[in-house]
Amino acid sequence: MRFLHLADLHIGKALHKQNLLEDQRYILQQILEIARTHQIDAVLIAGDVYQRNAPSADAMTLFSDFLSAIAEMHLPCYLISGNHDSAERVAYLSEIAARSGIRIAGAGAPGVRSYETEDAYGKLTVHLMPFTAPLPVRQQYPEEAEQIRSYDDAIRVLLSHHPVPDDGGRHIMVAHQFLTGGAVCDSEELAIGGLDNISADLFDGYDYVALGHLHGPQQVSRPTIRYAGSPLKYSFSEVHQHKSVTIADVREKGNVVIETVPLAPLHEMQELTGSLDKLMQHEQTEDYIHVILTDGNPPADAVRMLRTVFPNLLQMTVQNTRIRTDFTPGEQTLPERTDFASMLSDFYAAQNQGAAPTEKQMEIVRELLEKLDKEAGAL
Structure with missing residues (x-):
């Protein structure tokens, strides 16, 4: 079974006050085209559908249209809520959606919902675990509250009540948590001091783990534990990332083939460094731009001047020996345990x-x- 794995859509997000709804509409249409042309059998959406827990009507309409298009292609869809989502809003009308093959796990007590299906290789089960934190798990299992001191403890207890069956079948987990060792960037919302870290070994026994939460596409611990990453760049710390969707081709037990399909945004993102004079000679572009000026004292109207070349200039900073001497964009990797x-x-x-x-x-x-x-x- 060929799964299209995506996550962290963050529909309704703005980048430095720039509304990204049209960018998101463009990329979702591209994802639908990938589903049509790559023989996809089902879609996995690993949380953070919306940017806010009270999304706008436009954001909800855009996602509703996306799900409707998936349903029209007769593709089963498995969806969970993330930390940015309102679990109740994501799960709204889930019973009606289920009639179209859309399985949603959001509202309700912490837990794992499981759905069985079959393909040419036999039985396959998709397990959905929406984002959760220690407090709801303590409340769900008060007899074990004393041992739940961290996110890792909470997920360990939760999964102990929903163990992966040892039935020889294939098992897929869809989750939205932060696995220790994952590469992070500025647009993600992580807990203070890394308290939301959990260990990858919690997912031993699953044939493929479809993750959301981290915005860079990456594997953690092994190739079949994977973050799809966000479909768009949501901060300038992601400027060097190559966005994609993941296809997990789950064949016979123990045989999963991973493929990534690149995405091309409506607007690319660039960081440009140089003097004002040099940057004013740059070729005009519609990309989203962060300019780092090296002038000691740039003119007060530098932004206005730069926007004649970069109409989508979203951020300007000044870098010189008196203000800033070093700037390294991109990702950073957290230590094994923070x-x-x-x-x-x-x-x-x-x-x-x-x-x-x-x-x-x-x-x-x-x-x-x-x-x-x-x-x-x-x-």
Whole structure:
């Protein structure tokens, strides 16, 4: 079965106040064409459908049209909510959508929903796990709340109640979480101190893991644990990324062939560095532009001047020896484990003659960090 895996659509997002809805409409049409021309059997959408948990009517209409087009092609679609989504809005009308082969997991208690299907190789099960955090899992399983101190703990407990069946069949997981070791960029919303990291080994036993949350297309731990990445560049830190959708061709047990299909945006993205005089000689372009000026004292109307060459100039910064000496765009990779709570514990001990904070104090810290992370996600 050939799955088209995509994620992090972020419909309704703006880039430096530039509305991207037409860019998103353009790229979604391109994805539909890929589905038509690459013998796709089903579509996996791994969360963050919308940019905000209260999307605009235009954003909801665009996504509704996209799902309708998938249904018209008679392609099953498996969809989960991400951390940016309102689970209730994503799951709205899910019963009606199911009649068109669209399976949505969003609202409700934390858990995993499973759907069986068949192809030429036999039975195949798609498992849907919407984004979740420790607090809802503690509430769902109060008898295990004491051992849930992190996202990793929460997902481990959750999956222990929904283990992958040892039935010789093929099993696909669709999830929206941050796996330790993934490469990140500025447009993603990550928890303070990396507290939302989870281990890739939680997904041992699945034949393919279709992930959302990180915007760069990449594998984590093994080729079949994969982030599709966002279909568009959503920050200038992504300027060097090559956006794509992933096709996972799940054949007999243990045989999954991965293919990426590149996407071509309506507007490309560029970062250009140089003096104002040099940049004014640049060929005119409709790309989304970030200009880094090297002039010591650029004129007050530099933006107006630059927009005669770059009508889609979205950001301008000034780089010189007095203001900024180094600028490296692109991705950064988090270390294997960035645990803010542990760092705070070490700091506390250093300030208190080696005495570690009490478990009660650390529990308060973890709850506060989780609350801050949840509040940040609602903005």
